[in-house]
Amino acid sequence: MDSPLDPLEHVADLFTRILLERQAQEAREPVVRPQDPDVLRSLLEIALPEEGQDLETVGQRLSQLVKYTPSTASGAFFNQLFGGREPAALLGETVAAALNNSMYTYKVGGAQVLVELELIREMGQRVGFEDADGVFTPGGSLSNLVGMLLARDRARPQSRTEGLRGPSLRVYTSNQSHYSVTKAISMLSIGSDHLVRVDVDARGRMDCAALREAVRGDLAAGYQPMMVNATAGTTVLGAFDPLDEIADVCEEFGLWMHVDGAYGGSAVLDPGQAHLLSGCGRADSVAWDAHKLMGAQLSCSVILVRERGLLAQSLDENASYLFQGDDSTLNPGTRSIQCGRRNDALKLWTLWQALGHRGLAERLARFRRLALCAAQIVRDAPDLELVRDPEFINVCFAVEGVSAEELCQQLTERGLAMVGYALVDGRAVVRLVLVNGQATDEDLRALMDRLKEVAAELRLATAGRLGVVF
Ligand SMILES: Cc1ncc(COP(=O)(O)O)c(C=O)c1O
The missing domain is CATH 3.40.640.10 (Type I PLP-dependent aspartate aminotransferase-like (Major domain))
Incomplete structure (x- = not known):
């Protein structure tokens, strides 16, 4: 489809549309929709074409790709050491x-x-x-x-x-x-x-x-x-x-x-x-x-x-x-x-222009505050065990009767949250890192609630498999 717009204007327009669609997606949809790569290949037009496509078509294909990309700016993204989307940096x-x-x-x-x-x-x-x-x-x-x-x-x-x-x-x-x-x-x-x-x-x-x-x-x-x-x-x-x-x-x-x-x-x-x-x-x-x-x-x-x-x-x-x-x-x-x-x-x-020295300091202080809050939630939960007092903004904890690997995988598979696990003292524990500038206190609480619910479910399933009677 030919566009009346100048190509650069068209690109700017497509960019704006894709960005806003993404933002809307982040607000209403799960942080990730895990898909088998072969299914994704069949759903998306990833193969390179013989003939060039008009910008609108390229934009549509791009927009589809974006839909199936994990949302690192979602408030439920706590995986690894980056996340969020700072408008000024963008x-x-x-x-x-x-x-x-x-x-x-x-x-x-x-x-x-x-x-x-x-x-x-x-x-x-x-x-x-x-x-x-x-x-x-x-x-x-x-x-x-x-x-x-x-x-x-x-x-x-x-x-x-x-x-x-x-x-x-x-x-x-x-x-x-x-x-x-x-x-x-x-x-x-x-x-x-x-x-x-x-x-x-x-x-x-x-x-x-x-x-x-x-x-x-x-x-x-x-x-x-x-x-x-x-x-x-x-x-x-x-x-x-x-x-x-x-x-x-x-x-x-x-x-x-x-x-x-x-x-x-x-x-x-x-x-x-x-x-x-x-x-x-x-x-x-x-x-x-x-x-x-x-x-x-x-x-x-x-x-x-x-x-x-x-x-x-x-x-x-x-x-x-x-x-x-x-x-x-x-x-x-x-x-x-x-x-x-x-x-x-x-x-x-x-980014630095937009936040200034003060805004950056506040950003770092907020992460630390969130980490301390997460650590307290862990301490207060009888089935969670804080393996170290947080030195910085990493909160590592074990979940009673549940493998950290399985728990993190279930959270991802259900699209509830993305959070990683790591080995501490030779055992796998949940490693929560508070570096997502978009994640709020409520997001953190929601994450911990979901995590505890899924952990309880996994424990019940394991007990069922083992025939344990409560
Ligand atoms: C302590 C430390 N050093 C180096 C790196 C590597 O940084 P990059 O991922 O930017 O290559 C990481 C990444 O997580 C890290 O945690």
Whole structure:
């Protein structure tokens, strides 16, 4: 069908329609309608056509796809470490896509580069770096990889040209850290066998005595200790490693200190929680995802580096066809793994403009308040067991007589809520994470009510199968 509209107007119109339809869907429909992928394939027009379709038809097909996509902005979405939909961030994200500037040079990015530099400066200061270097990356995993790359290049300056030689390098991380650290050490050819997993205390924080002992042992065995990855906000428990103590160890042994704040880095925005990152300014590098707690759309992550010049030292290449003219500070491509690079900074900037420092602090404080409220609901329920007092905004609990895996699966299958489970002390528990800016107190209470109802049903079914008489 031909449209009288200019194609861009038509696109804007389709976008608005799809967005509003989605919002309406979120208000009246379940968070997810689980479907078998083969059924979905038959329902939707996913195959690519021989002949091009008009925009209206493309819009209709797109709108169908959207209907069968889980609603991460629904008030019943509590899965993983992101969620919600911040309107101001969506504005920046949409405009960035419309502009389509590659963020490698000032020549191509123009004012957009200044936005990225301003965010790096502000976020650097927040973590305690006076004059931070940094760059946006496609996610926390990549930010961690870059942090480890810099550490490797400091420990072995020749590795960039000659490859790795000499005694094996060693990296230390808590046994609660994110799997991206294991991926990074493999990708950098140090080898995952050289990742030393340090024990944690009862709260899930790295045990610094064990760390010191491990470093000493490795030195005696002829290894070269290189870096400690401290986690600020572990994925499951939300624990913060003691950064000041880790910094002491790093100083004592001359190790690079990287803070994986992909998840918990945002705590610095709330004066009530910033103490969790005390000592962060003594680190060499920090990874921080704005697509988690801050609510910028995926993906939006930064690697911040205390000393200027190190990113370029590890990542800059001669490319006279690309880097032309400007001072290299203005060319983020000289500090990035990527060549062509999407603009992930703009959505964070529009979000920050809309909320201000104060609004962001309130957002973080609200998540914490919700987490404490969830923990209290758990404590008050006789059949729920809080496995740890929440360190941050993760609430992990067991449900009497019910497998966490089955419970979470049932909640999803029935479209009631999306919430995940994880292993704590070797047993699967529900891991509720309060990072969805759209989720209200009522949503949280509704989730907990549904969860308790489904758990009671599952218990009855199990008792029935086992022939238990009450
Ligand atoms: C502690 C921690 N570090 C790193 C990551 C990886 O971040 P991303 O998903 O942005 O790659 C995560 C993701 O959940 C995380 O929890």
